[in-house]
Amino acid sequence: MLSNSKTLQSTLESLLPSALTSSKADTNLEEADYVIVGGGLTGCVIASRLSQDDPNLQVLLVEAGIDASDDPLTKDIGGAFSLAGSDLDYNYKTTPQANTDDRVHTATAGKVLGGGSVLNYGLWLRGDARDYDQWAKLVGDERWSYKGLLPYFRKSETHSKAKQAPEHRGSDGPIRITSVFESDPKRRYGLREPIKAAWEEMGLQKNPHGDCGSLQGICEALENWDDGKRQPSNLAYCLKNVRVLTSAVVHKVSMVDDSDGKLRASNVVLADGRQIKARKEIILSAGTIKTPQILMLSGIGPAALLAGQGIPVVKDNAEVGNNYFDHFALFQVWKLRNPEKGLSTGGLGWDDPALFKGLPFDWIVNEGTPSDLLMSAMQSDAANGKMNDQSLMDPAKSFVETMVFYSPVGAPVPVDGSYIATSTMLLAPTSRGSLQIVSSSPKDPPAIDPNFYDTEVDRTALTHGVRRILRALLKTESGKEYVEREEAPKGMPSLSADSPDAEIDARIRMAGVSHAHAAGTAAMGKVVDTRLRVHSIAGLRIVDASILPVAIGGHPQATLYGLAEQAAEMILQDK
Numbered sequence: 001m002l003s004n005s006k007t008l009q010s011t012l013e014s015l016l017p018s019a020l021t022s023s024k025a026d027t028n029l030e031e032a033d034y035v036i037v038g039g040g041l042t043g044c045v046i047a048s049r050l051s052q053d054d055p056n057l058q059v060l061l062v063e064a065g066i067d068a069s070d071d072p073l074t075k076d077i078g079g080a081f082s083l084a085g086s087d088l089d090y091n092y093k094t095t096p097q098a099n100t101d102d103r104v105h106t107a108t109a110g111k112v113l114g115g116g117s118v119l120n121y122g123l124w125l126r127g128d129a130r131d132y133d134q135w136a137k138l139v140g141d142e143r144w145s146y147k148g149l150l151p152y153f154r155k156s157e158t159h160s161k162a163k164q165a166p167e168h169r170g171s172d173g174p175i176r177i178t179s180v181f182e183s184d185p186k187r188r189y190g191l192r193e194p195i196k197a198a199w200e201e202m203g204l205q206k207n208p209h210g211d212c213g214s215l216q217g218i219c220e221a222l223e224n225w226d227d228g229k230r231q232p233s234n235l236a237y238c239l240k241n242v243r244v245l246t247s248a249v250v251h252k253v254s255m256v257d258d259s260d261g262k263l264r265a266s267n268v269v270l271a272d273g274r275q276i277k278a279r280k281e282i283i284l285s286a287g288t289i290k291t292p293q294i295l296m297l298s299g300i301g302p303a304a305l306l307a308g309q310g311i312p313v314v315k316d317n318a319e320v321g322n323n324y325f326d327h328f329a330l331f332q333v334w335k336l337r338n339p340e341k342g343l344s345t346g347g348l349g350w351d352d353p354a355l356f357k358g359l360p361f362d363w364i365v366n367e368g369t370p371s372d373l374l375m376s377a378m379q380s381d382a383a384n385g386k387m388n389d390q391s392l393m394d395p396a397k398s399f400v401e402t403m404v405f406y407s408p409v410g411a412p413v414p415v416d417g418s419y420i421a422t423s424t425m426l427l428a429p430t431s432r433g434s435l436q437i438v439s440s441s442p443k444d445p446p447a448i449d450p451n452f453y454d455t456e457v458d459r460t461a462l463t464h465g466v467r468r469i470l471r472a473l474l475k476t477e478s479g480k481e482y483v484e485r486e487e488a489p490k491g492m493p494s495l496s497a498d499s500p501d502a503e504i505d506a507r508i509r510m511a512g513v514s515h516a517h518a519a520g521t522a523a524m525g526k527v528v529d530t531r532l533r534v535h536s537i538a539g540l541r542i543v544d545a546s547i548l549p550v551a552i553g554g555h556p557q558a559t560l561y562g563l564a565e566q567a568a569e570m571i572l573q574d575k
Helices: 002-015 041-053 077-083 129-139 146-156 192-201 287-297 303-308 371-383 456-474 501-511 556-573
Strands: 031-037 059-062 157-159 175-179 217-220 242-245 250-257 263-270 275-284 328-336 363-367 400-405 419-426 434-436 447-449 483-487 540-542
Touching (some): 031 041, 041 242, 041 556, 129 146, 146 556, 192 217, 192 456, 250 275, 250 287, 287 434, 328 456, 328 501, 400 456, 419 456
Parallel strands (some): 031 275, 059 242, 157 175
Antiparallel strands (some): 217 363, 250 263, 263 275, 328 419
16 A cells, blocks of 8 residues: 555656655755745645746745655545544643643644645635634734635635635635535435434524635535545645755744844754755744744743743744634534444445545534623623623624534444534634743743633533534434434533533533644734734744634634735745
């Protein structure tokens, strides 16, 4: 299998230049026009677009991980379940979280060329237009509104239904997008219609354009698996003219005094002491955790913290590392009534490979939270000095996303057709955490405090969302015909549709986890300006999820590809 993967990779490189990557850089290269730190999703997009615009530009992409393009585990959905916690994952650990029974959580982050696009599950869904519009309003720049980002969303994708909404969907981008249902005529799941019917009994309607700026309703699940194969950014975007240096850990960015007396980012300093000079710009795209760590190690961050670690302060900015947020979620397992019907993985009829061309599910359901519940929660948070964001009261705002998987998805139960699983995820988390360096070494992971589940708004929205899935599967005629009960984790009571809020809240505290969608730690307006330039430092930009100032719904890769496309255009405008 490995040999076949190598052959496939060789064929791709020889026949398809748009998928070509090079993991071998000239290690004596000491200068480049642009040095991009982090060869993840956004880093590969930036490198590709810069090099395509002007082949004479010298673009160097520096990645701490390896190029795993020939690893069979990176090819399809089966391998995806093995990648979290592997050598391709930083596998960060958080501090004990007070709101989740002092549990330590894992913060997954790709340590591989392609970054999270190599590790994720391939779901493709932009946030609601309201999310982007809030971002634009906060920073005072319409380029970050939904309308402002839309050309770049479209630029990144080739959507199978582009003709049905050409003003919203792209038709010639590098990433191929299709719905689960359309991906293969043999990819048909027996629970597709019953699950849809259950949600309709709950009062929801199908939304055929959930990826076009309005999330609410029952949406066809979209994915960027291409006939069952992963499309990581390093293969989807052409890196033909890019020098790629892998297995290269970055320590910091060094500064010099510019001719006009301002500080300018000059060199990228590697952990082994090597330095790479950037003639034009250094672009940090190392992710929500690594990017603020590099900033702090470079002397950009909270002055007292830096001084405490013996790091000379270049720019005091207390906001570096703050504003950490993530899509917090509860996964649940459910026992089916008739496993012999073959409705879940491991059951009869699951021998067709088409069923495994992506996650086995059909629908993504997005819902708001009742205004009376929200108002009460917001008043509580305001009284405690936590938050008071009136935009949350928009009745069209989605707070929770729910997915039903026709598989136990790694839960400790038999995979024999007897179990399914669900994810209920906060789309608009209001809890905010932070991260801090613990030493002056790039090899020591930072202390990460996500502060999960800290606001009453988050607790209210997620508790209500879990109650909704309990009712959909256990109370509706369509749901209870197929689902017998919720299968509780060991040592916990099973939940029912009539469980009190306190029991649901207790379950979330005991079992809630991150969806690995962390963002916000170098927020626009606080750390970077609206052209992604680090405040007070010339020649240094940030292009990754760390710059998001507000939580964006959906799944982050669709947003991040659009972000990177617009960032690349800005960089080229300034060159």
